[in-house]
Amino acid sequence: MKICILSDSHDHIPLLEAAVEAAKAEEAEAVLHCGDVVAPSTLHCLDKYDLPVHVIHGNNSGDLYTLGRLASRDENNFHYHGMDAAVELAGRNIFLVHYPHYARAMAATGDWDLVCCGHSHKLKIEQLVNIKGSVTHLVNPGTIGGVGKSPATYVMADLENMTFESREVSKQIELDAGQ
Template sequence: MKICIVSDSHDRSELLAAAVAAAKEEGAAAVIHCGDVIGPHTLRALLPIGLVVHVIHGNNLGDPLALARLAASSEGRLHYHGSDARLDLAGRRVFVVHYPDYGLAMATTGEWDLVCCGHSHQAEIRRVRNVKGGHTLLVNPGTVAGIGAPATYALGDLHHLEFTIRPLRHG
């Protein structure tokens, strides 16, 4: 299963939708948003694209009640998890949090196959040695809004646990 990972959209719905549409064209079946959505209107642009979206809120909280209402009315396409998420996608255990230091800490536990984070606006993919003697993949897709850094997202395959950072090409 291919997934799209985005973060820090900061109300830039057109850029967020462009990244998700591009990922869908490359076979993504789901989206993970690592926070700083701000308002629910930012996510509305994703609903017509048709992918299942898992979202947390990050430090720019916006309106969590409105996010929860949008999720409730999305016919199962949008899942709002609050401050972090514990997901089972395609048989992989995935942890989603906004802060990179928290993400790194969770990766070291060895309880997760993939940990996704955001906040820094710096895209990075790294294999983290965990306490169980293995490695956990830590993915920060950067900022899809292009604030303080190029607009990027991550696309990857959960089966193979292979991810790449993609520049957002928008018109």
């Protein structure tokens, strides 16, 4: 199973949409958003891709009430988990949290195959030896919103092989959408 891991969209709809469109073209079957969506309406751009979207909030949460209501609609694929999430996909135990220090601590437990985070806007893919002596993958996809001087990045993951590849979306997409 291939999945798209992203974070920190900060209401940058064209970049978020471009990432998910590209991920779907690469046969992604789900999207994991590690926080800082900000306005829940930002997620509406993903409706047309018909992919399950697992989302948590971060430190730039926006309207959490509306995010919860959006996720409770019968006709959508959004799953809002609150401040963190335990998700099982393709037999893999995955933990989502916004903060890297919290993610590192969860990876150290050995209870998770994959731990994903955001917040720093810095792309980082690691393998950590956990306290059980096995390896936990720790992925921070950076910022799909291209916040500040950071590039707009996300990660494509193959859960069968536990491989992770970074992708970059051109900020030109955002400029073109504004015209």
